Amino acid sequence: MPRRKTIPPPAENLSDIEAHLAVTLKPVAPPRGFSQRLRERVRIPEPRLIAERIASWRFFFVAVGGVMSAMVLVITVARALFHLVGRRS
Amino acid sequence: MDLPDSEYKEEDVLARASHGDKDAFGLLYERYTERIFNYVYYRTGNVHDAEDLTARVFQRAMNHIHNYTDRGVPFSAWLYRIAHNLVANWHRDRSRKQEIPIDDLPVLPARGDHPETTLVRTEEQDALLRLIRRLPPERQNLLILKFVENLSNAEIGQIMGRSEGAVKSLYHRTLLALRDEIGGQIF
Numbered sequence: 001m002p003r004r005k006t007i008p009p010p011a012e013n014l015s016d017i018e019a020h021l022a023v024t025l026k027p028v029a030p031p032r033g034f035s036q037r038l039r040e041r042v043r044i045p046e047p048r049l050i051a052e053r054i055a056s057w058r059f060f061f062v063a064v065g066g067v068m069s070a071m072v073l074v075i076t077v078a079r080a081l082f083h084l085v086g087r088r089s
Numbered sequence: 090m091d092l093p094d095s096e097y098k099e100e101d102v103l104a105r106a107s108h109g110d111k112d113a114f115g116l117l118y119e120r121y122t123e124r125i126f127n128y129v130y131y132r133t134g135n136v137h138d139a140e141d142l143t144a145r146v147f148q149r150a151m152n153h154i155h156n157y158t159d160r161g162v163p164f165s166a167w168l169y170r171i172a173h174n175l176v177a178n179w180h181r182d183r184s185r186k187q188e189i190p191i192d193d194l195p196v197l198p199a200r201g202d203h204p205e206t207t208l209v210r211t212e213e214q215d216a217l218l219r220l221i222r223r224l225p226p227e228r229q230n231l232l233i234l235k236f237v238e239n240l241s242n243a244e245i246g247q248i249m250g251r252s253e254g255a256v257k258s259l260y261h262r263t264l265l266a267l268r269d270e271i272g273g274q275i276f
Contacts, residue, residue: 014261014264014265014268017264017267017268017271018264020213020214020217021217021232021236021267022236023214024214024217024218024221024236025131025221025232025233025236025237026236026237027123027127027237027238027239028127028130029123030122030123030126030140031136031140034126034140035122037140037144038118038122038140038143038144038147039118041144041148042118042144042147042148042151043111044111044114044115044118044147044151
């Protein structure tokens with residue numbers, strides 16, 4: 001069976017087209033105010049508010065964690081003192 | 090809000106967003122809104138409709154994000170599919186109405202340029218855009234994802250639901266089709 005010869009496509013033409021596509025299809029910047037208008041329409045909170053809420057969550061966790069640690073420390077010291085005083089008496 | 094990559098964990102953000110956390114959805118919105126806008130802009134060739142459709146993409150995503158499950162398909166692919174469906178509906182509705190030629194439409198500055206930058210599209214670019222918009226939708230998608238979004242064949246495959254090899258082959262056939270269409274008339 002004779003082997004079929006395939007003619008490769010002229011690569012130069014294709015790379016020319018690719019170069020033109022790269023120039024034509026460039027990422028564009030949305031119009032001014034686009035993000036704000038969409039936020040209002042989709043009802044997504046402002047980035048500033050999100051940042052504030054995340055920051056307040058972090059503060060909340062740190063504060064609760066700090067208070068809990070302090071309480072555990074106080075209870076441990078109190079128990080230790082109680083045992084020491086109890087043994088002596 | 091654009092969190093640095095080290096702080097942004099998409100899995101966590103998606104989990105929170107799917108439980109109705111609007112702040113988490115806001116992070117996803119910040120990350121993908123420009124990409125979706127670009128995709129829709131090049132598929133419609135119309136700034137106003139691109140803005141309207143981009144809003145609808147995110148409205149739909151927010152309403153259905155609880156249905157999104159990560160089965161190896163990234164969230165971006167899910168968003169692009171929503172955008173693709175909405176653009177397809179837009180073209181179907183529009184086919185009954187008069188079409189505005191793309192060269193009558195405003196040209197947006199490239200990303201990173203000053204917003205006041207006035208761009209002039211050359212006749213060659215206009216002609217090429219017209220040819221691209223005459224291609225079948227999946228080929229248009231492929232070119233936009235490759236050149237505008239700068240995605241790899243594997244990433245495009247995830248969005249289009251095809252293998253990497255199939256994308257490569259489709260890309261090659263698309264270039265050949267464009268070359269035949271051009272026939273030396275614009276370059």
